[in-house]
Amino acid sequence: MIKEPVISRAIIQTYLNELVDSVESDVVIGGAGPSGLCAGYYLAKKGYKTILFERGLKLGGGMPGGGMMFNKIVVQEEGKEILDEFGITYELFEQGYYVANSLEATACLTDKSLKAGLKIFNLISIEDAIVREQSVHGVVVNWSSVEIAKLHIDPISFETKVVIDATGHPCEITRIVAAKSGGKLSTGSGMIEGEKSMWADVAERLTLENTKQAFPNLFVCGMAANAVFGGPRMGPIFGGMLLSGKKVAGIVEERLKNYT
Ligand code: 48F
Numbered sequence: 063m064i065k066e067p068v069i070s071r072a073i074i075q076t077y078l079n080e081l082v083d084s085v086e087s088d089v090v091i092g093g094a095g096p097s098g099l100c101a102g103y104y105l106a107k108k109g110y111k112t113i114l115f116e117r118g119l120k121l122g123g124g125m126p127g128g129g130m131m132f133n134k135i136v137v138q139e140e141g142k143e144i145l146d147e148f149g150i151t152y153e154l155f156e157q158g159y160y161v162a163n164s165l166e167a168t169a170c171l172t173d174k175s176l177k178a179g180l181k182i183f184n185l186i187s188i189e190d191a192i193v194r195e196q197s198v199h200g201v202v203v204n205w206s207s208v209e210i211a212k213l214h215i216d217p218i219s220f221e222t223k224v225v226i227d228a229t230g231h232p233c234e235i236t237r238i239v240a241a242k243s244g245g246k247l248s249t250g251s252g253m254i255e256g257e258k259s260m261w262a263d264v265a266e267r268l269t270l271e272n273t274k275q276a277f278p279n280l281f282v283c284g285m286a287a288n289a290v291f292g293g294p295r296m297g298p299i300f301g302g303m304l305l306s307g308k309k310v311a312g313i314v315e316e317r318l319k320n321y322t
Pocket of ligand 1: 092093096097098117123125189229230231234235283295296297299
């Protein structure tokens with residue numbers, strides 16, 4: 063006989079165990095788009111305790127939607143190694159341009175990152191950061207449904223050594239830190255420089271250059287990197303997003319090795 067209370071207990075207990083275990087971690091990532099998932103995969107694979115909060119119900123951010131709802135993504139030569147790493151099927155369209163199914167790409171990123179040990183909590187939004195003595199020490203989160211319904215309910219906090227802002231175009235975490243630190247980001251102006259209009263070639267290069275620390279213990283990747291440091295957008299070419307996720311994982315790993 064199937065017992066309803068056991069089903070409920072199984073869900074509530076296992077979820078809460080994971081949530082309680084996550085209140086202290088090595089890395090918190092905000093956003094489960096391609097760059098955040100990729101960063102989470104490489105860090106979890108190296109054994110770092112890595113937690114990811116995603117506002118939405120589903121993962122992948124802008125990836126499953128492809129370009130204007132055509133569920134295909136393009137990846138240039140440099141990003142092909144990451145398609146291979148995640149086991150994503152692709153075809154050569156023209157020399158240097160590979161096409162993949164955006165749904166398969168999203169599924170593979172999700173599957174591999176979870177199996178590598180990344181803890182993903184969907185339907186939870188990061189609404190603030192813990193900033194102490196000019197460095198980030200954690201995030202403040204609430205159920206996305208609370209945010210959407212505009213309910214007056216206090217959030218809770220998760221302490222961590224490093225935060226990665228992978229929230230895409232709005233660069234929400236860095237925006238909060240910029241506002242609350244009085245404009246002390248490591249950008250030219252100290253504030254968010256803002257995203258420029260579409261230019262795939264330059265944007266793909268700049269995404270990697272802009273993948274770096276924006277504030278002590280706060281790193282940016284993916285479109286958030288271009289929005290924070292002032293690069294153009296690139297549309298549905300995804301090599302830069304994947305490579306940026308891999309790059310930020312490497313930089314964060316170095317930071318964690320020297321963390322005191
Ligand atoms: O936008 P998104 O896919 O970020 P990305 O990894 O990739 C960008 C591309 O999809 C595309 C592009 C070119 O290739 O320009 O747009 O930089 O995913 C960002 C994720 O962050 C979540 C949001 O729901 C999305 O899934 N997110 C945003 N703000 C928050 C958040 C927040 N405050 N807390 C939690 N999740």
